[in-house]
Amino acid sequence: MSYLKPLFRHPKLPKNKLGYTLKEYEGSLSTLCAGCGHDSISAAIVQACFEMSVEPHNVAKISGIGCSSKTPTYFLGNSHGFNSVHGRMPSVATGASMANKDLVYFGVSGDGDSASIGMGQLVHVIRRNLNMVYIVMNNGCYGLTKGQDSATADQGSKSKAGSINPFQAIDLASLAIELGASFVAQSFSGDKQQLVPLIKAAMHHKGFAFLNVISPCVTFNNNPGSTKSYDYVREHIEATSTLDFIPEMPEIKASYEKGKSTKIAMHDGSLIQLNKLETDWDPEDRISAVNALQMARAKNEILTGLLYVNSEWKDLHGVLNTYHKPLNRLKESELCPGVENLNAINAGFR
Amino acid sequence: MKPTNTKNPEYYHKVVDCQYACPAHTPVPEYIRLIAAEKYTEAYMVNWESNVFPGVLGRTCDRPCEPACRRVRVEEEPVAICRLKRVAADNKGDVKTLMPQGPFQPNGKKVALIGGGPASLTVARDLAPLGYEVHLFDEQVAGGGMMRSQIPSFRLPEEVLNEEVNYILDMGIHTQFLTYVKSLKEVLSQKYDAVFVGTGAPKGRDLPKLPGRKEGDKFIHIGIEWLANVAFEHTKSISEKVIVLGGGNTAMDCCRTSRRLGGKEVKVVVRSPFDEMKASPWEKEDALHEDIQIIDNHVPLSFEVENGKLIGMKFQKVKPVYDANGKRQLLPTDEPDVFIEADEVLIAIGQENSFPWIERDLGLEFDQWGMPVVDELTYQSTHPKVFFGGDAAFGPKNVITAVAQGHQAAVSLHLFCEGKDLRERPSPFTNLISQKMGIHEWSYDNGVAIDQRYAVPQAEKTLTLRDRKKEVELGFDVPTAFKETQRCLNCDVQTVFTAERCIECDACMDVCPTSCITFTANDEESELRQKLLVPAENLSQDLLVSNELKTGRVMVKDEDVCLHCGLCAERCPTSAWDMQKFLYSVTKAYQMPAPLPQIQK
Ligand SMILES: Cc1cc2nc3c(=O)[nH]c(=O)nc-3n(C[C@H](O)[C@H](O)[C@H](O)COP(=O)(O)OP(=O)(O)OC[C@H]3O[C@@H](n4cnc5c(N)ncnc54)[C@H](O)[C@@H]3O)c2cc1C
Ligand SMILES: Cc1ncc(C[n+]2csc(CCOP(=O)(O)OP(=O)(O)O)c2C)c(N)n1
Ligand code: SF4
Numbered sequence A: 001m002s003y004l005k006p007l008f009r010h011p012k013l014p015k016n017k018l019g020y021t022l023k024e025y026e027g028s029l030s031t032l033c034a035g036c037g038h039d040s041i042s043a044a045i046v047q048a049c050f051e052m053s054v055e056p057h058n059v060a061k062i063s064g065i066g067c068s069s070k071t072p073t074y075f076l077g078n079s080h081g082f083n084s085v086h087g088r089m090p091s092v093a094t095g096a097s098m099a100n101k102d103l104v105y106f107g108v109s110g111d112g113d114s115a116s117i118g119m120g121q122l123v124h125v126i127r128r129n130l131n132m133v134y135i136v137m138n139n140g141c142y143g144l145t146k147g148q149d150s151a152t153a154d155q156g157s158k159s160k161a162g163s164i165n166p167f168q169a170i171d172l173a174s175l176a177i178e179l180g181a182s183f184v185a186q187s188f189s190g191d192k193q194q195l196v197p198l199i200k201a202a203m204h205h206k207g208f209a210f211l212n213v214i215s216p217c218v219t220f221n222n223n224p225g226s227t228k229s230y231d232y233v234r235e236h237i238e239a240t241s242t243l244d245f246i247p248e249m250p251e252i253k254a255s256y257e258k259g260k261s262t263k264i265a266m267h268d269g270s271l272i273q274l275n276k277l278e279t280d281w282d283p284e285d286r287i288s289a290v291n292a293l294q295m296a297r298a299k300n301e302i303l304t305g306l307l308y309v310n311s312e313w314k315d316l317h318g319v320l321n322t323y324h325k326p327l328n329r330l331k332e333s334e335l336c337p338g339v340e341n342l343n344a345i346n347a348g349f350r
Numbered sequence B: 001m002k003p004t005n006t007k008n009p010e011y012y013h014k015v016v017d018c019q020y021a022c023p024a025h026t027p028v029p030e031y032i033r034l035i036a037a038e039k040y041t042e043a044y045m046v047n048w049e050s051n052v053f054p055g056v057l058g059r060t061c062d063r064p065c066e067p068a069c070r071r072v073r074v075e076e077e078p079v080a081i082c083r084l085k086r087v088a089a090d091n092k093g094d095v096k097t098l099m100p101q102g103p104f105q106p107n108g109k110k111v112a113l114i115g116g117g118p119a120s121l122t123v124a125r126d127l128a129p130l131g132y133e134v135h136l137f138d139e140q141v142a143g144g145g146m147m148r149s150q151i152p153s154f155r156l157p158e159e160v161l162n163e164e165v166n167y168i169l170d171m172g173i174h175t176q177f178l179t180y181v182k183s184l185k186e187v188l189s190q191k192y193d194a195v196f197v198g199t200g201a202p203k204g205r206d207l208p209k210l211p212g213r214k215e216g217d218k219f220i221h222i223g224i225e226w227l228a229n230v231a232f233e234h235t236k237s238i239s240e241k242v243i244v245l246g247g248g249n250t251a252m253d254c255c256r257t258s259r260r261l262g263g264k265e266v267k268v269v270v271r272s273p274f275d276e277m278k279a280s281p282w283e284k285e286d287a288l289h290e291d292i293q294i295i296d297n298h299v300p301l302s303f304e305v306e307n308g309k310l311i312g313m314k315f316q317k318v319k320p321v322y323d324a325n326g327k328r329q330l331l332p333t334d335e336p337d338v339f340i341e342a343d344e345v346l347i348a349i350g351q352e353n354s355f356p357w358i359e360r361d362l363g364l365e366f367d368q369w370g371m372p373v374v375d376e377l378t379y380q381s382t383h384p385k386v387f388f389g390g391d392a393a394f395g396p397k398n399v400i401t402a403v404a405q406g407h408q409a410a411v412s413l414h415l416f417c418e419g420k421d422l423r424e425r426p427s428p429f430t431n432l433i434s435q436k437m438g439i440h441e442w443s444y445d446n447g448v449a450i451d452q453r454y455a456v457p458q459a460e461k462t463l464t465l466r467d468r469k470k471e472v473e474l475g476f477d478v479p480t481a482f483k484e485t486q487r488c489l490n491c492d493v494q495t496v497f498t499a500e501r502c503i504e505c506d507a508c509m510d511v512c513p514t515s516c517i518t519f520t521a522n523d524e525e526s527e528l529r530q531k532l533l534v535p536a537e538n539l540s541q542d543l544l545v546s547n548e549l550k551t552g553r554v555m556v557k558d559e560d561v562c563l564h565c566g567l568c569a570e571r572c573p574t575s576a577w578d579m580q581k582f583l584y585s586v587t588k589a590y591q592m593p594a595p596l597p598q599i600q601k
């Protein structure tokens, strides 16, 4: 087994605006099972960061526990990272963001990490609209602990050992919309054409961007009868639209006919271009997004693509009206009000 | 594109860049791995089976494999393929017992080989084990052809040559040395079943019309004749000031030999610009290192003779001018002509074929340039019994080409003697074996070393210039050789793809360090090449295209800069990728039973 990736790259590898190639965004060689969907999502993150020309040192990756939560080791090797306690990634991400709001935050989690032990944390980070990209690598099982059904396993889905899951699944995308997440998308690890622009758009979204990515566990949940296998997902996938992310384009007024295409302006002037839209679905309307998800569920379809986006809502820093400069860059002179002011404040409480 | 037919042995063969570029198609990575494993004897035999003269070639080969080496495309400098060959030869154990052992059961057929150079010797080696009675004629005192008469001992020690020539002659070859064949007619009258002509390109070009040529004749020599005279010790010294005309490897051997026979101010004067000289870069380097001056862009005008003695030469200065197609013309400059002093001149401006001993009424056709008409596949002349190979067939080339042609001519001679169709040639010997040893373990070392090419050490100039027989290159020592072997990318370990097993998880595409693999909708080749992760712009390298996959896409792999690191196969959950070693041994008249012997130590 190889532990190191050879250092040579294709001599004609394209360079981005910073003069970097993909290599500068890679991490170390994955130790996940060969063929694990999580590796593809890592590759999509690498690709998206490369294409967005982000400075690797301006990115922080935070995760919990699980195979999915191990992946930050395998991408963005030149960025900051924190591998936290099971299900506690949102708290650590919130703290980090409070201290330095200028970084791009990638929260990486699994369906176990988010929908079981970390559920309490997930719902609150959604409510707070923390400015981050939250990716659930959703394989319907606890991969790291050998494949037990997770809370996102569909009712009736068959495990590798042959048992049928009797419980209802938590639909993470619906839940996120319900709780007020400002950017919600769903995708599939095996569809980079969709996943890469979604990640890019999520990085540009100012607020909580939730990506529920179906990511087959080849080792424990890729068997016939599983609803999270490569074959099943490919057969049941239904895209809301195809999509392109267009950074830094002159603003064009969103004018579109239903069922055709639309452009959604992001807060920073970038655009999401959606083509071949499903009719009766408006990505900026929560009700239609929830409906679309419910309709798809009724038809046994897995709805992918951008589901809902709201660029108006303030993110946590906006709500708290924090100082424009990140906390970690404030000097003592800015932080300490001085004896007189302090006395005045104290006097106010007497 | 249609799915690639990997059953065609040429597909995987072409992936092994070095082997494909080698005229004899020596399985390079196979022997490099054996050297790494300290199995020098086996490494030698892999070479011997293919190129017949590993010790000679490990020192003198023109190495067309090296510019082709994949390492050039991913790093810069090729693996030192040639010098590693020498390591096998230098460190080998007993090899003779691994060679075909005579006496061989006679098959009743008799062949004549005219000339004793590498081409003829290869034919002899391939035919003797089949029971042919082989008669070899050469005008020189011993076998080896130009390897003996031309390649100087400081590049190729006589012992090395003798050893490898004798491996063949000891197979029961009937030799007649010091025998110049004066008439092909006479040979043909002697009841040979077939005749092979391997007489080389023995005539050195002269400058007969240059003023002063006749007057200075005593001081002017034809390069290859002079080198032969040195080799056979008829010439033992040269004057202090020497001009060598020409810019090829013969010129390099002439100037370097001159330095050893007393030449102090040795100047190579050449028409073309330095960078465009025919000599290999390493030959030029070695010459410069031996304080030889190379004067480029000078065209000879006259030999200057005073009182019956050569005093030097006059040259015109030229400059290269290139037209839109890059075609070069050498145009005179305004500068005055140049006089260069010299006591002796060696003319090394090329070689020609000459066949004064072949009668023109035998039904053996010659073309307008005086070259025999020879079939490029079968090496048969228009006289069905007479075959050509080596420099005699298509003009001067090099040892490895002579060997390659010898193998093919031997196949033809054998088919001919058996009354078979010469165009229905037996297939090459091929083998494709998985290297999988465990879930993620390979039986080859798949790590990719980033080391740069190691240099071969040389003996001190003060020693080598004193003795023309002192070998300049010392060869790699074992530890350096090992490090150099690790630079080889194992291009013969093929990435074999089985579409039916692929679940399209993208793992291989994601992990591949050099972005070789793309899953995409199929298209015409030119379109497909543009659609890959990194466009496949090196058209000399093939695309491996799979059968259609479940999603309707195809897997396309650009072979161009694949590192053969095996990561695609390691990351593949279904073994749709496998690393399989491809062995390719060119068609030969006598195929050794185990072409690449698995000998135990
Ligand atoms: C100075 C010089 C240096 C070279 N250096 C290299 C090198 O470093 N590496 C390399 O790969 N190649 C080198 N070459 C080229 C290489 O030597 C030849 O390409 C190669 O030897 C050709 O092999 P061959 O079997 O065709 O013929 P040759 O080697 O030329 O052998 C032909 C033999 O036939 C004999 N012969 C010819 N006519 C008759 C006749 N009528 N009767 C009997 N015998 C006859 C000749 O005496 C000779 O011995 C060099 C050539 C020269 C001139
Ligand atoms: C506090 C705590 N409880 C339980 C575990 C055991 N545990 C490790 S990983 C895991 C589940 C991970 O599942 P998921 O987040 O879906 O990740 P996957 O491996 O499937 O990618 C559990 C329960 C733990 N490490 N820590
Ligand atoms: S156990 Fe499943 S989730 Fe974990 S690495 Fe293996 S395939 Fe991926």
Ligand code: SF4
Residues within 6 Å of the ligand: B016, B017, B018, B019, B028, B029, B068, B069, B070, B071, B079, B081, B487, B488, B489, B490, B491, B492
């Ligand atoms: S890397 Fe090795 S196998 Fe590949 S072309 Fe070079 S020498 Fe041959």
Ligand code: SF4
Residues within 6 Å of the ligand: B495, B511, B512, B513, B514, B515, B516, B517, B557, B561, B562, B563, B564, B565, B566, B567, B568, B569
């Ligand atoms: S062996 Fe496989 S992973 Fe390695 S360079 Fe070649 S195609 Fe890529």
Ligand SMILES: [Mg+2]
Residues within 6 Å of the ligand: A066, A068, A110, A111, A112, A137, A138, A139, A140, A141, A142, A143, A150
């Ligand atoms: Mg999971």
